[in-house]
Amino acid sequence: xxxRSEARADFWRGYLALLPLWSGAIPAGVAxxxxxxxxxxxxxxxxxxxxxxxxxxxxxxxxxxxxxxxSPLLLIGxxxxxxxxxxxxxxxxxxxxxxxxxxxxxTAWLLTDGAYGVSLGVGPLRLAVLLGTGASMYTGWNLxxxxxxxxxxxxxxxxxxxxxxxxxxxxxxxxxxxxxxxxALLVAVVAGAMALLLARVAPGGVAVLGxxxxxxxxxxxxxxxxxxxx
Amino acid sequence: xxxxxxGMGAGVYTLRLVGLVFRDVALPPVWERAxxxxxxxxxxxxxxxxxxxxxxxxxxxxxxxxxxxxxxHRTGKMWACILGGMAVYWLLWWIGGPL
Numbered sequence: 487x488x489x490r491s492e493a494r495a496d497f498w499r500g501y502l503a504l505l506p507l508w509s510g511a512i513p514a515g516v517a518x519x520x521x522x523x524x525x526x527x528x529x530x531x532x533x534x535x536x537x538x539x540x541x542x543x544x545x546x547x548x549x550x551x552x553x554x555x556x557s558p559l560l561l562i563g564x565x566x567x568x569x570x571x572x573x574x575x576x577x578x579x580x581x582x583x584x585x586x587x588x589x590x591x592x593t594a595w596l597l598t599d600g601a602y603g604v605s606l607g608v609g610p611l612r613l614a615v616l617l618g619t620g621a622s623m624y625t626g627w628n629l630x631x632x633x634x635x636x637x638x639x640x641x642x643x644x645x646x647x648x649x650x651x652x653x654x655x656x657x658x659x660x661x662x663x664x665x666x667x668x669x670a671l672l673v674a675v676v677a678g679a680m681a682l683l684l685a686r687v688a689p690g691g692v693a694v695l696g697x698x699x700x701x702x703x704x705x706x707x708x709x710x711x712x713x714x715x716x
Numbered sequence: 717x718x719x720x721x722x723g724m725g726a727g728v729y730t731l732r733l734v735g736l737v738f739r740d741v742a743l744p745p746v747w748e749r750a751x752x753x754x755x756x757x758x759x760x761x762x763x764x765x766x767x768x769x770x771x772x773x774x775x776x777x778x779x780x781x782x783x784x785x786x787x788x789h790r791t792g793k794m795w796a797c798i799l800g801g802m803a804v805y806w807l808l809w810w811i812g813g814p815l
Contacts, residue, residue: 513795531717538725543759548724550766558720566727570754576735577743585736594732648805651777652798654766655784659797661759662788670756677757681764694761701757706750 493614500618504604508626511600514542514656515630520637521546521653525553529635536631540598540624543660544568550653551691560691567698575599582611589613596620669708677701776812780805 515536522532527549539545544565551561575597585593593616601619608615665674677697684693743751767777784801791797 510794513798517794517798527717531721534718535721535724538722539728541728543755543762544724544728547758547762550762552717558723561720562723562727565724566731567754568758569728569731570751572728572731573735574748574751576732576737577739577741578735580736580739590733590736594729594736597732597736648777648780648802648809650766651780651801651805654763654781655798655801656794657759657762657766658781658784658801659788659794661756661763662785662797663792664756664759670753673753673756674760677760678764681761682768685765685768690765693765694758697761697764698754698758701760702750702753705753705757706746709749709752 496612496614497618497621500601500605500608500615500620501622502618503608503615504601504619504622504626507600507604507623511542511623511626512630512633515627515632516634516637517652517656518542518546518549519631519634520649521549521634522631523635524649525549527552532635533628533631536628539565540596540627541565541569542627543657546653546656547694551694553650554690556689556691560689560695564691564694567695571599572597575602578602579611579616583613583616585613592617593620596624598623669705672708673701673705676704776805776808779808 518536519532522535522545523529527535535545535548539548547568548561548565551564556564576594579593579597579602580590593613596617597620601616601623604619605611605616608619661674665671677700680700681693681697684696688696763781767781780801783804784797787800788794788797
């Protein structure tokens with residue numbers, strides 16, 4: 487059993503280890519904040535989403551759908567679908583750490599793949615380090631959001647200066663490094679074509695979910711007997 | 717809207733918790749493989765819908781996105797991708813106006 491002060495030291499070690507990732511988290515938070523404000527969300531709504539959802543892809547996705555007038559169920563469904571990989575992350579961590587119920591509830595609040603990756607870099611996975619990296623990412627993301635929401639408030643209309651291009655561009659920035667393998671490229675091409683087709687006949691959210699489902703099915707098929715590297 | 721946002725938060729929190737709670741459950745391999753492609757498939761969908769959705773896809777938007785994709789590929793940095801794409805967009809706009 488570790489002492490309290492040791493755990494505190496681990497927490498801060500994790501917190502500081504993640505600081506370089508603020509260079510990504512803050513601009514992403516700003517991008518989200520600006521996009522949210524231009525989609526018509528208030529400052530409080532914009533910030534609350536970052537406090538309770540805490541997912542760059544999910545939130546920027548939600549905001550682009552809100553701009554298109556999606557229904558609440560579709561919004562919640564899309565945000566959850568965009569974060570489906572968190573289930574895998576939770577499984578991975580759950581298998582590495584023995585956690586009490588309270589610890590699980592706390593860990594789940596701050597769980598992101600970036601924080602998990604940095605925690606592994608600090609040493610063998612420890613709960614206090616994981617909470618430290620998570621809290622650090624949470625701070626950076628919410629600071630960025632506050633900044634973006636502030637900038638968004640003084641910016642002119644959403645379409646002006648092509649500000650509405652920021653959301654697709656930030657997705658692109660997350661997407662491009664992920665497309666490293668052949669199966670991943672195939673998934674991107676099929677999902678893109680599917681989205682293009684569906685966007686003509688269905689609301690944006692349905693097109694995104696449809697592209698996601700078909701893309702995943704294609705990915706599972708493309709990796710059927712090989713080790714997948716998507 | 718605040719209730720919808722809290723609903724999103726509850727949904728995502730549940731996803732984070734599910735893995736931690738059901739850590740001993742093994743998913744069928746086909747599901748594990750499919751789940752790995754969730755980010756790529758959904759992000760591609762979002763980029764495409766974001767470009768074709770609200771405004772008619774102006775050629776300069778597509779050129780800007782192609783430039784941004786190149787920058788993202790070379791640098792792997794989000795801010796560089798966003799700034800690169802916006803710089804191309806603004807430059808083309810300044811030269812020719814929205815085409």
